[in-house]
Amino acid sequence: MRQILVVDDDELMTEFISDAVELVGVSATAVANGRDLRAINLEHYEHILLDLSIPGSDGVQLLRWLKDKEYKGAISITSGCEASVLNSAQQLGLNYGLKMHLPLAKPFPLERLLNVIQDDTAKARKSPSLPHANLDETLLIPALKNAIKNKEIKAFFQPKFDIDQLYVLGVEALARWRLADGTMVPPPIFIDLAEKHNLIGELTDCIIHQVLPLLQQWLKVNINLQVSINLSAASLNNLNLPDYLSRLTKKYNIPNKNIVVELTESALAEDTSASVEILTRLRMKGFGLSIDDFGTGYSSIKQLQDVPFNELKIDRSFISNYATRPQSKTIVESTIEMAHKLNIHVVAEGIEDAETLDYLKKIKCDQGQGFFYAKPMPGSEFSQWLHNHPEYLDISVPFHEQKQIVVVSGDKLFSDTLIDVLNVEFDVVILSDESTFISELTNYTADIILVDNSCLNDGFDVCRQINDRLLAINSTVLFVGKQNTNEKLKAFSAGCDDYFVKLDSIGQLQTKLRTIKQHQVNKKPHLFYSEADETLVNTNELGCYRELSLFLSQLILSQDQNSFISTFYDFTNRFNWHVCVQLETREGIRHYRAANAACSAMEENTFSLLKDAGEIYYFNNRLIINVKHTSLLFNYCPVVNEPWFEAFSLCLAKGLEKKWRELSHVNAMVELINGLELALSSLKKRVSTFEQDAHKIIDALLLDIRANLLITAVDKSVEHKLINLIETSVSKVLALGEDGREIEIEFSHIITQYKQHHLNNK
Numbered sequence: 001m002r003q004i005l006v007v008d009d010d011e012l013m014t015e016f017i018s019d020a021v022e023l024v025g026v027s028a029t030a031v032a033n034g035r036d037l038r039a040i041n042l043e044h045y046e047h048i049l050l051d052l053s054i055p056g057s058d059g060v061q062l063l064r065w066l067k068d069k070e071y072k073g074a075i076s077i078t079s080g081c082e083a084s085v086l087n088s089a090q091q092l093g094l095n096y097g098l099k100m101h102l103p104l105a106k107p108f109p110l111e112r113l114l115n116v117i118q119d120d121t122a123k124a125r126k127s128p129s130l131p132h133a134n135l136d137e138t139l140l141i142p143a144l145k146n147a148i149k150n151k152e153i154k155a156f157f158q159p160k161f162d163i164d165q166l167y168v169l170g171v172e173a174l175a176r177w178r179l180a181d182g183t184m185v186p187p188p189i190f191i192d193l194a195e196k197h198n199l200i201g202e203l204t205d206c207i208i209h210q211v212l213p214l215l216q217q218w219l220k221v222n223i224n225l226q227v228s229i230n231l232s233a234a235s236l237n238n239l240n241l242p243d244y245l246s247r248l249t250k251k252y253n254i255p256n257k258n259i260v261v262e263l264t265e266s267a268l269a270e271d272t273s274a275s276v277e278i279l280t281r282l283r284m285k286g287f288g289l290s291i292d293d294f295g296t297g298y299s300s301i302k303q304l305q306d307v308p309f310n311e312l313k314i315d316r317s318f319i320s321n322y323a324t325r326p327q328s329k330t331i332v333e334s335t336i337e338m339a340h341k342l343n344i345h346v347v348a349e350g351i352e353d354a355e356t357l358d359y360l361k362k363i364k365c366d367q368g369q370g371f372f373y374a375k376p377m378p379g380s381e382f383s384q385w386l387h388n389h390p391e392y393l394d395i396s397v398p399f400h401e402q403k404q405i406v407v408v409s410g411d412k413l414f415s416d417t418l419i420d421v422l423n424v425e426f427d428v429v430i431l432s433d434e435s436t437f438i439s440e441l442t443n444y445t446a447d448i449i450l451v452d453n454s455c456l457n458d459g460f461d462v463c464r465q466i467n468d469r470l471l472a473i474n475s476t477v478l479f480v481g482k483q484n485t486n487e488k489l490k491a492f493s494a495g496c497d498d499y500f501v502k503l504d505s506i507g508q509l510q511t512k513l514r515t516i517k518q519h520q521v522n523k524k525p526h527l528f529y530s531e532a533d534e535t536l537v538n539t540n541e542l543g544c545y546r547e548l549s550l551f552l553s554q555l556i557l558s559q560d561q562n563s564f565i566s567t568f569y570d571f572t573n574r575f576n577w578h579v580c581v582q583l584e585t586r587e588g589i590r591h592y593r594a595a596n597a598a599c600s601a602m603e604e605n606t607f608s609l610l611k612d613a614g615e616i617y618y619f620n621n622r623l624i625i626n627v628k629h630t631s632l633l634f635n636y637c638p639v640v641n642e643p644w645f646e647a648f649s650l651c652l653a654k655g656l657e658k659k660w661r662e663l664s665h666v667n668a669m670v671e672l673i674n675g676l677e678l679a680l681s682s683l684k685k686r687v688s689t690f691e692q693d694a695h696k697i698i699d700a701l702l703l704d705i706r707a708n709l710l711i712t713a714v715d716k717s718v719e720h721k722l723i724n725l726i727e728t729s730v731s732k733v734l735a736l737g738e739d740g741r742e743i744e745i746e747f748s749h750i751i752t753q754y755k756q757h758h759l760n761n762k
Helices: 011-022 034-038 059-068 083-095 110-118 137-149 187-196 200-220 233-237 241-251 272-284 300-306 316-320 326-341 354-362 379-388 412-422 434-439 459-469 485-494 506-522 541-555 561-573 601-609 645-686 692-711 716-735 738-759
Strands: 002-007 026-031 047-051 074-079 153-162 168-178 226-230 259-264 288-294 311-314 345-349 367-369 404-408 427-431 448-452 476-481 498-501 578-585 588-592 616-619 622-626 630-636
Touching: 002 011, 002 034, 011 026, 011 110, 034 059, 047 059, 059 074, 059 083, 074 083, 083 326, 137 187, 137 200, 153 200, 153 226, 153 379, 168 187, 168 200, 168 367, 187 200, 200 226, 200 233, 200 241, 200 379, 226 288, 233 272, 241 259, 241 272, 259 272, 272 288, 311 326, 316 326, 316 345, 316 354, 326 345, 404 412, 404 434, 412 427, 412 506, 427 434, 434 459, 448 459, 448 506, 459 476, 459 485, 476 485, 476 506, 485 498, 485 616, 498 506, 498 601, 506 601, 541 561, 541 645, 561 578, 561 645, 578 601, 578 645, 588 601, 601 630, 616 645, 622 645, 630 645
Parallel strands: 002 026, 002 047, 047 074, 168 226, 226 259, 259 288, 288 311, 311 345, 345 367, 404 427, 404 448, 448 476, 476 498
Antiparallel strands: 153 168, 153 367, 578 588, 578 630, 616 622, 622 630
């Protein structure tokens, strides 16, 4: 039988509790004072009901004693004291690392008591240090040094969101360390070690150099986020910190306003004079400043007066307790009111349910952060999360960033003209020496690199060097050359993304650059996933062919062109591949980049430039497949360079081609029949005295055609058979007399149109 211990000097209360718990099969032992409790073996009891006001040692003193005894069971405080006293004792127990239930304020109903006893783990809280007591500090120190050196400590990202609209406004970068055996080392442990052993600067650098490249990529695809980076007290001793961060943001072409520096109050307390200088200079340079865990450190209000903070984060301990502790609720509301009067926006940490979110919305909190919205995630997982939740991005407030163009050209007139025409819209950098450009390639973070082959020794080699060294950067390479097919193909093979004929006007070049700029803004987040990202299905050869077989069997069932496109993109989405498709129709050429999205102008241009590149053409880690009426452009596909993928992609394209032609011809036959029926209807109205036999011939003809369409696959022989049938029937009508000439003219026009558009193009 389960056993609980009741520590209370009120005999009626202990009798009530003992009788009540017996109802649920629990045995209760009662002690009347603190001295008797110290003589009991606590291992026999899984739950203690502790009154605060008892003789001997009071309940608060006993909480400290229970901590020293390392008691592992649950504890419920029972008392008639005012709520503020109960809540303070409750918080004290939590701080001791004890497993505390919500307090039971006397008098409490039977149902409340039984709920507590029957669910001993419902509100339990553990000390953060206990689960990790087996981590040996002497072993962790060298492991930490190696982890920092080998970049094994990873940046995770937790979204910060607008309380009212739920849009993502930013993320907090959090350090996470997983040991080789899978054990997660808690941040307080390894951060404390890093500070004690002078490793905190290297650890901070490790995180910053993971954050900035990702932020650069997000900004390039119009995902305008602020990233908060935590700095320790040690960082505030470095007077060069503002200049150091500015150099890094300039290197990655990131506005300073997109970086927020977070500091805890305890960090600020260590050297006020030095920290105020550093933080003031950071704000002068445009960086955001956030005071973290507000209300838990030292001299909170004074810091708001001395340091130019523009963000304040309310500690999760206040947010999680607002509903049960009146003091916490008052602190939260007063903090928000004060911050707003100081023109500081407020972030609430630790939001875990909808009720808390509704409360914060009601009291006008600005931003939120917590598991209710999203957990901390690695960078690639966060990118996938954004891709899966586009509704969380506020597209009504676009981010306008001046794109940088690096022009590699020895043609001074051409370069000067570009500066004159483009400098208002773009940040233009001119480099006339290709060798200097190649040697300093990694120092550039250009959005567009324009390579003018006409004045370089080897523009193709420049493209190859860019492609080899800047694989991780989303620069678009525009090759400028002659109106020559072989040169175009050679440029694409060397790694360029687009081609421009130099003899064309500068206005046309400006239009092309704007197209590239818009393409970079609009392209989806999955275009910057790393090749190490996990896909939704197995992408080895066997897995791909298995999915292809399933896809082709589903494609056969497509009844129209819309279902054809939808089925195709269901297939590519299972791999997270980004594939554009071009399809020829009677009405013209259609381009798709998703089931309900047309290709960008730049992607359409790629199809046009490479239409004569042959059946299979690789360029810049991309692939284009050209069959008669169908072309595929693989923009993002991690397995595109696998030796088996060429045959696989060709099989895919030919399967699409066959079904597309079938659908096109069925549509054409339907158009043919509809045209004949319209013509017949018209003629029946106009030729009221025409022989009844003519109507019988034509009606029988239409029935015969529709029967053939229902029971026979539409191929070339069937189409010829049906057309011959129509022509023979018209001849019969002509034989009836001169009145049949009008029918012959109408039908001949329809048949001729059909032959021109469909049979002759096969």
